[in-house]
Amino acid sequence: MAQLEIKNLKKIYPPNVVALKDISFEVEKGEFLVVIGLSGSGKSTLLRCINRLIEPTEGSIKFEGREVTTASKKELREIREDIAMVFQRFNLIERSLVLTNVLTGQLAELPLWRSLLGRFPKELKNRAYERLETVGIPEQALKRADELSGGQQQRVGIARALMQDPKLLLADEPVSSLDPATSGTIMDYLAEINNQGKTVITSLHFLDLVRKYGTRAIGLKDGNIVYDGHPKDIDDEKFKEVFGEEAEKVHIT
Amino acid sequence: MNDNNKIQGRGPWLFLRNLVIAALFLAAFVYALTRINLDLTLLVKNFSSTVKLWSAFAKPDWSVLGEGVTLLIKTLYMAFMATALALPFAIVLSFLGAKNLMNSPIARAIYTFVRGFASIIRSIQPIIWAIIFVVWVRTGPFPGVLALWIHSVADMTKLFSERVESIDVGPMEAIEATGAGRTLVLIYGVIPQIINPYLSFTLYRLDINVRMATIIGIVGGGGIGMRLYSYIRKWNFPKAVVMTILIIIMVWGIDYLSSRLRERIETGGGEKTEGFSI
Numbered sequence: 001m002a003q004l005e006i007k008n009l010k011k012i013y014p015p016n017v018v019a020l021k022d023i024s025f026e027v028e029k030g031e032f033l034v035v036i037g038l039s040g041s042g043k044s045t046l047l048r049c050i051n052r053l054i055e056p057t058e059g060s061i062k063f064e065g066r067e068v069t070t071a072s073k074k075e076l077r078e079i080r081e082d083i084a085m086v087f088q089r090f091n092l093i094e095r096s097l098v099l100t101n102v103l104t105g106q107l108a109e110l111p112l113w114r115s116l117l118g119r120f121p122k123e124l125k126n127r128a129y130e131r132l133e134t135v136g137i138p139e140q141a142l143k144r145a146d147e148l149s150g151g152q153q154q155r156v157g158i159a160r161a162l163m164q165d166p167k168l169l170l171a172d173e174p175v176s177s178l179d180p181a182t183s184g185t186i187m188d189y190l191a192e193i194n195n196q197g198k199t200v201i202t203s204l205h206f207l208d209l210v211r212k213y214g215t216r217a218i219g220l221k222d223g224n225i226v227y228d229g230h231p232k233d234i235d236d237e238k239f240k241e242v243f244g245e246e247a248e249k250v251h252i253t
Numbered sequence: 254m255n256d257n258n259k260i261q262g263r264g265p266w267l268f269l270r271n272l273v274i275a276a277l278f279l280a281a282f283v284y285a286l287t288r289i290n291l292d293l294t295l296l297v298k299n300f301s302s303t304v305k306l307w308s309a310f311a312k313p314d315w316s317v318l319g320e321g322v323t324l325l326i327k328t329l330y331m332a333f334m335a336t337a338l339a340l341p342f343a344i345v346l347s348f349l350g351a352k353n354l355m356n357s358p359i360a361r362a363i364y365t366f367v368r369g370f371a372s373i374i375r376s377i378q379p380i381i382w383a384i385i386f387v388v389w390v391r392t393g394p395f396p397g398v399l400a401l402w403i404h405s406v407a408d409m410t411k412l413f414s415e416r417v418e419s420i421d422v423g424p425m426e427a428i429e430a431t432g433a434g435r436t437l438v439l440i441y442g443v444i445p446q447i448i449n450p451y452l453s454f455t456l457y458r459l460d461i462n463v464r465m466a467t468i469i470g471i472v473g474g475g476g477i478g479m480r481l482y483s484y485i486r487k488w489n490f491p492k493a494v495v496m497t498i499l500i501i502i503m504v505w506g507i508d509y510l511s512s513r514l515r516e517r518i519e520t521g522g523g524e525k526t527e528g529f530s531i
Contacts, residue, residue: 051430053429053430073434076432077432077433077434078432079432080430080431081431084430084431085430087423087426090423091426091427092423093424093441093442093446094424094446095445095449104428104441105431107431107437108431108432108437112436115440116436116440157427160427160431164432
């Protein structure tokens, strides 16, 4: 059984914008799957349907055997605890401390009163520091999140995701707001997480990054899968199929 | 060329339209003038009757200073109480009145009701509310507080709701994605984004309420305004002047304090956050 099974997934935004037409694929544990496609091809929608930040219109999503699409609120919260997410715009609580931001990855597992009062147990704080060490910025822990650079903020985003100790990491265009050098660092962290056995599903724009990090690539175009295979096998013809005739091949080295 | 022709073609029409609008305004102004008796000569002719008023400024009757200060403090209490009592109501209503949080059909109905109700209450000035409550519960500080309270609830609800509507949904979806429930999303995703604007609006409203509290006194809403008006009615200007001076000092002081505090809050609270505050 694959870790993630998506069958006939369809998403229509009211009134009638079709974002995903009929998507089916499976993801094995430990894969580094990259979703590629133009803006508006449905990448973000696909990733957000997996943890139901966006409600799918039709179809089935099974994560480790549990149906996500029909899960009750409580079941969904449990499923989400195993699926972490990293965002293009980092989505940190800007006015809060970096450490607090990392700790929010763990809110769901704390007793409510602790979360309400912001009283985090010592071992959780220690774990948050460890996660910040993993992404190389433990010294920023007591700064406000909005004082950090974009690359550092994304590292906080990753540390927050790691705080969940997830089985699957969804990264929605994690480097699209960053410069090329910083992008490499962030991708290296994602690769490291993947090496520790966690599945990664991410959307990327640059083919070079897709080839360097992905173990598999899925090409989306107008809500359909037009490519599914190894990133190294994407030749010019396939590239044109995914990105359209007019798209220039983008190389960032 | 085509666009150019269009613009040139519309030119005379635009000019004509503006001319018509200007002519209408002028006509309205002239008509209004004929309906209201603007007898400017009265200002000159009756100047002598104000001499008593102006001369009072030269010799205020300071014997009422103690009484005035007591009333001033009472007026501050009124404004403070109205603001403090309005705050919890406005906080709760602001979430119910925020379009982005109220998604389901039932929630949308509540949203429409809350915002509609707030607009209606807000559109009625505090002084009108004071008249209503004076009729209802008799004169004194109590109707004054009620009037300021109801208008503050509506005003703060509107300002707060608009603030909630403009928050960044990013942190909310990030917290939601970790498996946290609605309460935690609210506390960690929403509140950090709104707490400072809420504080700032509340201080601003306190400032307004202090000023309104004196006006409301005139219709029987208690406090220093009520006493000021009673001295004016008795033509006891030396005493009225003392009250006026006290009001000026209080309004200026609160205005200054509130704007300084708000400046600090809006620029990010000054000092860096310590510990585990959210």
